[in-house]
Amino acid sequence: MLSDTTGCWTPVALSADLPAGTVMPARTPAGSIALWRSDTGRTSASADRCPHRGMRLSHGFVRGEALNCIYHGWSYGQTGSCVRIPAHPGLTPPESIRVATYAVEEADGVIWVAVGQPSAETPRFEGLTPLRSLTFRASVAAIEASAGAKATAEGLLNLQKLRLLLAPQDDDQTLVHVLLQESSDPSDRISASRAADALRRLAEDLQRKGIA
Structure with missing residues (x-):
């Protein structure tokens, strides 16, 4: 089955269950992820741990085009890089502070996530x-x-x-x-x-x- 191997697509959620500006937990063969949709409707999948203190990012919140940790508010963009640290508002976070991200596709109302390089296109269920x-x-x-x-x-x-x-x-x-x-x-x-x-x-x- 596709979701059993790295590089294959896993159907983690339905599009209708992830409105704009929300985050939810989901699972892949590699473990839990934070699945989120930005305020403009872009869907992303991130590792479910903040690199700062290990809090689950799926417990966080979305603001604009970033996912924010609920603990200290560290913000991560769709590429996984840290874009803001509230305790240091004048600091540009170093590139080394980032979370892993995964490929995401939506097709026919289903959200698919791949861990690793996808080996094929997402399945389609037309009709x-x-x-x-x-x-x-x-x-x-x-x-x-x-x-x-x-x-x-x-x-x-x-x-x-x-x-x-x-x-x-x-x-x-x-x-x-x-x-x-x-x-x-x-x-x-x-x-x-x-x-x-x-x-x-x-x-x-x-x-x-x-x-x-």
């Missing part, structure tokens, strides 16, 4: 639109066993009326993005949401029993 994301406390194998289907190399599980985009997490958890046909009506959306919840319960039950 599909995101509905919601939820976390299954179950492995991909348990989800596949519950669904009676195998995910594609892109992590897409094709079911009768919905598609599930799977992103493995730590501790036998899987982030699942529910996708629907763009032509779906409100009743289809309700049915798909209920079907995803039912599959989650079944997969988690299999995981607890150690069947998958």
